[in-house]
Amino acid sequence: MRIIRDRRIVEDTFVHLDEHAPVPSGVGVVLPWSRWLAERASLADRGAPVGVRVAATIDLATLVEALSSLAVVAIEIPKFTDGRAYSLARRLRGEAGFSGELRAVGDVLRDQLLFLSRCGFDAFELAPGRSLEDALEAFGDHERHYQSSADRTRPLWTRPSPG
Amino acid sequence: MYRYDEADQQIVEERARQFRGQVERRLDGRLSEEEFRPLRLQNGLYLQLHAYMLRVAIPYGLLSATQLRQLAHIARTYDRGYGHFTTRQNLQFNWPTLTDTPAILDALASVQMHAIQTSGNCVRNVTSDPFAGVAADEIVDPRPYCEFLRQWSTFHPEFAHLPRKFKIAVTGATVDRAAIAVHDIGLRIRKDEAGRIGFEYFAGGGQGRTPVLAEKLRDFLEEADLLAYTEAVLRIYNELGRRDNKYKARIKVLIKEMGSAEFRRRVEAEFETTRHDPALRLDPEALARMKAHFVPPDYATLPDGQTALQAGRLGKDRAYARWLASNLAPHRVPGYAIVQLSLKSETLPPGDVTADQMDAIADLAERHGFGRILVTHRQNLVLPDVRIDALRQVHAALEGLGFATPNVDRVTDIIACPGLDYCDLANARSIPVAQSIQQTLADADRVHDLGPLTLNISGCINACGHHHVGNIGILGIDKQGEEFYQLTLGGSARDDASVGKVLGRALTAEEIPGAVERILATYAVLRSGADEAFLAVVRRVGLGPFKEAVYADHS
Numbered sequence: 001m002r003i004i005r006d007r008r009i010v011e012d013t014f015v016h017l018d019e020h021a022p023v024p025s026g027v028g029v030v031l032p033w034s035r036w037l038a039e040r041a042s043l044a045d046r047g048a049p050v051g052v053r054v055a056a057t058i059d060l061a062t063l064v065e066a067l068s069s070l071a072v073v074a075i076e077i078p079k080f081t082d083g084r085a086y087s088l089a090r091r092l093r094g095e096a097g098f099s100g101e102l103r104a105v106g107d108v109l110r111d112q113l114l115f116l117s118r119c120g121f122d123a124f125e126l127a128p129g130r131s132l133e134d135a136l137e138a139f140g141d142h143e144r145h146y147q148s149s150a151d152r153t154r155p156l157w158t159r160p161s162p163g
Numbered sequence: 164m165y166r167y168d169e170a171d172q173q174i175v176e177e178r179a180r181q182f183r184g185q186v187e188r189r190l191d192g193r194l195s196e197e198e199f200r201p202l203r204l205q206n207g208l209y210l211q212l213h214a215y216m217l218r219v220a221i222p223y224g225l226l227s228a229t230q231l232r233q234l235a236h237i238a239r240t241y242d243r244g245y246g247h248f249t250t251r252q253n254l255q256f257n258w259p260t261l262t263d264t265p266a267i268l269d270a271l272a273s274v275q276m277h278a279i280q281t282s283g284n285c286v287r288n289v290t291s292d293p294f295a296g297v298a299a300d301e302i303v304d305p306r307p308y309c310e311f312l313r314q315w316s317t318f319h320p321e322f323a324h325l326p327r328k329f330k331i332a333v334t335g336a337t338v339d340r341a342a343i344a345v346h347d348i349g350l351r352i353r354k355d356e357a358g359r360i361g362f363e364y365f366a367g368g369g370q371g372r373t374p375v376l377a378e379k380l381r382d383f384l385e386e387a388d389l390l391a392y393t394e395a396v397l398r399i400y401n402e403l404g405r406r407d408n409k410y411k412a413r414i415k416v417l418i419k420e421m422g423s424a425e426f427r428r429r430v431e432a433e434f435e436t437t438r439h440d441p442a443l444r445l446d447p448e449a450l451a452r453m454k455a456h457f458v459p460p461d462y463a464t465l466p467d468g469q470t471a472l473q474a475g476r477l478g479k480d481r482a483y484a485r486w487l488a489s490n491l492a493p494h495r496v497p498g499y500a501i502v503q504l505s506l507k508s509e510t511l512p513p514g515d516v517t518a519d520q521m522d523a524i525a526d527l528a529e530r531h532g533f534g535r536i537l538v539t540h541r542q543n544l545v546l547p548d549v550r551i552d553a554l555r556q557v558h559a560a561l562e563g564l565g566f567a568t569p570n571v572d573r574v575t576d577i578i579a580c581p582g583l584d585y586c587d588l589a590n591a592r593s594i595p596v597a598q599s600i601q602q603t604l605a606d607a608d609r610v611h612d613l614g615p616l617t618l619n620i621s622g623c624i625n626a627c628g629h630h631h632v633g634n635i636g637i638l639g640i641d642k643q644g645e646e647f648y649q650l651t652l653g654g655s656a657r658d659d660a661s662v663g664k665v666l667g668r669a670l671t672a673e674e675i676p677g678a679v680e681r682i683l684a685t686y687a688v689l690r691s692g693a694d695e696a697f698l699a700v701v702r703r704v705g706l707g708p709f710k711e712a713v714y715a716d717h718s
């Protein structure tokens with residue numbers, strides 16, 4: 001599967017597992033949060049990166065505790081109009097200091113990519129049937145932003161007056 | 164007023180370009196209507212009964228003459244020659260085509276205007292005291308803070324998909340003309356004993372099907388923390404606001420269900436993080452730079468003009484005298500007056516202005532003032548800086564334009580939403596009801612004598628016409644496919660904000676003018692003197708006598 005990562009189209013290097021599929025060795029995997037919770041001990045020293053798939057409503061404190069052993073946090077967007085993932089990403093990049101991959105999965109569409117990335121997402125699995133090439137253009141929709149976000153741009157109101 | 168530099172300009176131009184691309188993708192089918200809908204809404208583009216409607220933002224109600232002329236140009240070129248001022252300091256074009264909207268956005272961008280976030284589930288156009296910067300009772304000019312909020316909320320990446328729409332209003336005066344109690348966030352600017360500026364911070368007010376007055380979160384939030392605190396409120400709302408039922412999705416429901424103490428606790432906890440974020444804290448230089456955009460223009464040093472005003476009020480020219488008494492507001496600078504243009508007459512629907520009238524108003528604003536025009540939430544326009552010695556001239560000019568009806572804040576200064584004539588959510592028509600009331604109350608002396616009184620009409624429970632907070636409210640309802648109207652009395656949007664109470668069974672459109680007439684007659688009998696306003700009487704005597712008057716021989 002191809003995804004967008006760091007504003008480029010790349011082949012996904014992770015294998016996505018459901019609740020039961022056996023864990024392959026030597027390759028990165030992303031598991032449902034509940035399975036990760038149940039199997040975290042055995043996953044800890046498998047020698048390849050592990051990620052989880054979570055809902056935006058997940059209990060933040062539990063997730064934050066787990067972050068140090070996670071390479072990927074994939075946040076589900078059930079409907080593109082559901083804005084909760086944006087705040088969760090903001091928290092993970094902000095106070096929780098997560099520097100691994102933050103991936104948007106689910107109803108992920110071109111016109112939301114720029115704001116998602118500003119909030120801290122750096123990887124995107126587009127909704128089925130969407131053109132990744134089209135979607136890449138979204139990052140160029142706006143070059144300047146008034147306010148800061150997880151991207152730490154400088155707010156425009158702090159710019160010195162002209163002249 | 165706030166002037167764009169190249170960065171602001173780039174943002175509105177990028178937006179127009181982005182929307183042009185989205186329209187193209189909609190037309191070639193790459194975007195479905197379901198996917199396009201939130202995008203066009205966040206750009207103020209609604210699909211209404213007969214056509215698209217484009218809602219243009221007039222941030223905190225402030226327009227330049229150049230901007231108003233450009234709106235006239237757009238009305239002529241892309242619409243049917245008029246525009247409609249709304250209750251939220253926006254202007255609506257009722258007949259643009261989808262394919263023309265990108266060109267309209269370009270035309271707006273060329274005069275530092277846009278339609279960004281005038282609709283959709285995001286932070287909407289920030290509204291304010293329509294007399295901001297000129298009101299005699301102003302403590303602190305709210306416009307710099309409104310502009311900070313505008314910038315902060317414009318394309319805020321985290322808050323573009325809130326559970327529901329989100330409205331912020333700010334006032335800096337003694338009298339609240341911004342209706343802060345019925346906004347998602349309402350701010351009253353104050354000064355503490357040491358002269359420091361801060362905000363009395365309210366949240367959770369709203370109209371719609373469950374009208375609620377806002378709860379106070381803070382007595383005094385420091386000026387520098389405005390954005391940090393607001394970001395905390397929005398984050399809590401974005402995360403915890405209900406998304407399962409759009410009628411329960413406003414922040415007022417979250418606060419009610421959670422309890423205001425718990426809501427406040429969570430906001431304060433979040434604020435502990437955001438307040439230390441240098442990207443949110445407003446440092447003294449940023450505050451000073453923003454305030455510099457709003458320094459007063461070069462007023463002349465004039466005698467206070469009060470004797471001339473007094474003479475005019477007592478003079479033989481009754482029309483002029485009435486106009487002075489109802490359409491003027493006191494200015495902070497001696498020798499000047501705030502002149503309100505009544506957009507409520509029998510000839511045009513409330514809030515409608517033709518392109519030619521817009522041009523004429525722009526000319527007047529340049530000749531009599533500093534080229535500024537303000538927009539009020541009662542759907543009127545304001546010339547903020549008229550010299551008292553020029554009032555007669557201005558009055559004559561406004562009479563010529565049809566905007567001198569001496570009824571501002573009087574019973575015929577009716578707020579009405581577009582209703583069933585335009586809006587596909589409507590249960591009933593609003594504009595014809597407003598016009599029929601105006602026709603039965605054609606006697607200017609009587610209207611004048613009835614004193615301050617707000618009458619607000621909404622075509623459905625969404626309450627765009629603010630009926631809940633009208634002293635007299637009229638709500639269109641649907642009974643088995645027929646249009647009916649429910650009357651409420653005792654609402655107020657001011658400092659003494661309250662929600663009106665239902666008077667009795669709903670009436671037909673034909674019955675409404677007579678019922679209003681009887682309510683007014685009852686008031687005229689019951690008031691203790693000319694000073695006791697309609698609202699005071701309703702509060703003193705209750706609904707009983709009014710109920711009696713309206714229904715006694717009918718039910």
Ligand code: SF4
Binds near residue numbers: 587627
């Ligand atoms: S109150 Fe109802 S009818 Fe009137 S404009 Fe709003 S949604 Fe439409």
